[in-house]
Amino acid sequence: MSDLILTPNINDADGFYAGLLAAHDGLDKAESDALNARLVLVLANHVGDNSILTQALQAAALTDR
Amino acid sequence: MNKIFDVPLYAFDRSPDQDAVTPVRHKVILIGAGPVGLAAAIDLAQQGVEVVVLDENDKVSFGSRAICFSQRTLDIANRLGCGQPLLDKGVRWDRGKVFFDNRQVYDFNLQPDEGVANPAFINLQQYYLEQVLVERVQALQAEGAPIEIRGRNKVGAIGTHDDHVRLEVETPEGPYTVEADWLIACDGANSSARKMLGIDFEGRIFEDNFLIADVIMEADFPSERWFWFDPPFNRGQSALLHKQPDNVWRIDLQLGWDIDKEREKRPENVIPRLKAMLGEDVEFQLEWVSIYTFQCRRMEDFRRGRVLFAGDSAHQVSPFGARGANSGLQDIDNLGWKLKLVIDGKAPDSLLDSYNVERVQGADENIQCSSRSTDFITPKSQMSRLLRDAVLDLSEHYEFARPLVNSGRLSEPCTYDGSSLNSADALNGPTQTRPGSVCPDAPMGDAFLLPMLAGKYTLLTIDADAPDMLVEDGIEVTRLALSVKDDPSMALKNRYLGKADGAVYLIRPDQYVAARRDSYEENAFRQAIRRASGKE
Numbered sequence A: 001m002s003d004l005i006l007t008p009n010i011n012d013a014d015g016f017y018a019g020l021l022a023a024h025d026g027l028d029k030a031e032s033d034a035l036n037a038r039l040v041l042v043l044a045n046h047v048g049d050n051s052i053l054t055q056a057l058q059a060a061a062l063t064d065r
Numbered sequence B: 001m002n003k004i005f006d007v008p009l010y011a012f013d014r015s016p017d018q019d020a021v022t023p024v025r026h027k028v029i030l031i032g033a034g035p036v037g038l039a040a041a042i043d044l045a046q047q048g049v050e051v052v053v054l055d056e057n058d059k060v061s062f063g064s065r066a067i068c069f070s071q072r073t074l075d076i077a078n079r080l081g082c083g084q085p086l087l088d089k090g091v092r093w094d095r096g097k098v099f100f101d102n103r104q105v106y107d108f109n110l111q112p113d114e115g116v117a118n119p120a121f122i123n124l125q126q127y128y129l130e131q132v133l134v135e136r137v138q139a140l141q142a143e144g145a146p147i148e149i150r151g152r153n154k155v156g157a158i159g160t161h162d163d164h165v166r167l168e169v170e171t172p173e174g175p176y177t178v179e180a181d182w183l184i185a186c187d188g189a190n191s192s193a194r195k196m197l198g199i200d201f202e203g204r205i206f207e208d209n210f211l212i213a214d215v216i217m218e219a220d221f222p223s224e225r226w227f228w229f230d231p232p233f234n235r236g237q238s239a240l241l242h243k244q245p246d247n248v249w250r251i252d253l254q255l256g257w258d259i260d261k262e263r264e265k266r267p268e269n270v271i272p273r274l275k276a277m278l279g280e281d282v283e284f285q286l287e288w289v290s291i292y293t294f295q296c297r298r299m300e301d302f303r304r305g306r307v308l309f310a311g312d313s314a315h316q317v318s319p320f321g322a323r324g325a326n327s328g329l330q331d332i333d334n335l336g337w338k339l340k341l342v343i344d345g346k347a348p349d350s351l352l353d354s355y356n357v358e359r360v361q362g363a364d365e366n367i368q369c370s371s372r373s374t375d376f377i378t379p380k381s382q383m384s385r386l387l388r389d390a391v392l393d394l395s396e397h398y399e400f401a402r403p404l405v406n407s408g409r410l411s412e413p414c415t416y417d418g419s420s421l422n423s424a425d426a427l428n429g430p431t432q433t434r435p436g437s438v439c440p441d442a443p444m445g446d447a448f449l450l451p452m453l454a455g456k457y458t459l460l461t462i463d464a465d466a467p468d469m470l471v472e473d474g475i476e477v478t479r480l481a482l483s484v485k486d487d488p489s490m491a492l493k494n495r496y497l498g499k500a501d502g503a504v505y506l507i508r509p510d511q512y513v514a515a516r517r518d519s520y521e522e523n524a525f526r527q528a529i530r531r532a533s534g535k536e
């Protein structure tokens, strides 16, 4: 079983973040929520591995910090 | 014209039991002549076990109810001697379309498995299935099999004893008492047997209502399964259109929770809804309209001493996924041979506990699948709706999202991993045929494998040696010797050997794998037979 990467892993962190914000530009709350939901699904499919996805769900919940 | 469900099929006929001075004792009594009770009766009678079926009614199911029957159901029906009429009458389908809002998001083709006798599914009204089963009962009677259906015999009380069960039965000509060594309660979701024995039936109620309408129309819709999420003609809800034989179409419209059921059922309210869906100028007639709310729940134990529960009386699921009647028939498939062995004294009474364990596992799997479908179809929170809609939007553009769309995962047989009847896997073979799995079919020249494995313990050898017959503590096991050369399509090899050169399988009478090894080893197989009959 491989581990979820929780150390810095994005080449251009600032660039990605700006892109994420830009994707939401001009969208209202409902459209933005829908975009986020689609993004989660697209990324989840790319990851594919269920054990990684389970770890990601736990990491995002911020419960066992 | 009278519909088949309007005609008494097993009218009341006074039984000599009603005039007996002391109650007559039968081997097995079944309550309920629904699909599950009828199938159980046929299974037992075919094995020579005397059975009496009591039903408070005298006709087949009113209205279509179940319409979608799975490959496993057809395989079981073959074993019960009535698969062909179901295939002849049923509508085959393998295509479907999914719509979201006002557009089609994708279509699919359930590629049928190659090299299997039966299609993945057929659509057939439940009343036709029941009619075929009743005709099979009548054919068995004509052959002198010990099987009887008593119409308008309502069970009013049940007394349980260590070695028998006593029933009080109400008939148009007054009550009588009758006894049985074993009782199988197949009396449906509102099981009175369950209530009479004071057994709980807890689970999750889904707060929703569905309008089902079976309409007769000469329409040129193809025989596909069409499913709508949030369509313009039924905003915020779902809809389903599916074809049945005789130009009958099943329409299923989600209505939501706060509705007036009686009002919604009236034709003057149903017809405009259907017109909005089908188009103003499509001509149709209503065959049957009903509104249902569903629950997902099961009994804690499917066995209480000499009373066994099967079908909807033991478990209930949402209709998405066609798991109700299909899983009930799997209960019967699991129970029939076990009860026969126990009645014949060839297996301990505890073999019947494995019926409970295995079918509870099956019920839990079905409840989980159908609850998940329901949660997708009717999202329970704002966020689940948001995610659901995201899946649907993506599915229009990208193939990856389509497996996430869940409008019902159609019934598949349960694999009994961990069952005490299984022996440890001793073959480096395909996971599909590990112990606890139902045997997949394979072509054998003009015939198929599954019928060769039906109704008895079999030692299936594929390019391996073994004796032709093995008897272990009263249980006879006969060998079926095959070779991968028997099947040029290689289905037999791919499904049963994988990388192995040969294999020996011990197969249960319900066509489930009990044990497998790369070669025959007498002690190991004797032990496996003992395990597979509840003796270890």
Ligand SMILES: Cc1cc2nc3c(=O)[nH]c(=O)nc-3n(C[C@H](O)[C@H](O)[C@H](O)COP(=O)(O)OP(=O)(O)OC[C@H]3O[C@@H](n4cnc5c(N)ncnc54)[C@H](O)[C@@H]3O)c2cc1C
Pocket (backbone or CB within 6 Å): B031, B032, B033, B034, B035, B036, B037, B054, B055, B056, B057, B061, B065, B066, B067, B068, B069, B126, B153, B154, B155, B156, B186, B187, B188, B189, B191, B192, B193, B212, B292, B310, B311, B312, B313, B319, B321, B322, B323, B324, B325, B326, B327, B328
């Ligand atoms: C709208 C709808 C769609 C469905 N679609 C599907 C589908 O596509 N595929 C699928 O597999 N399933 C489907 N189902 C479920 C399916 O109809 C049931 O699972 C199936 O009928 C259960 O069969 P049963 O024999 O256990 O019970 P039932 O069919 O309910 O039969 C019970 C019998 O017991 C008798 N009885 C009850 N009490 C007594 C008594 N005290 N004494 C004597 N007799 C008694 C009744 O008269 C009845 O004949 C659907 C159900 C509905 C409502």
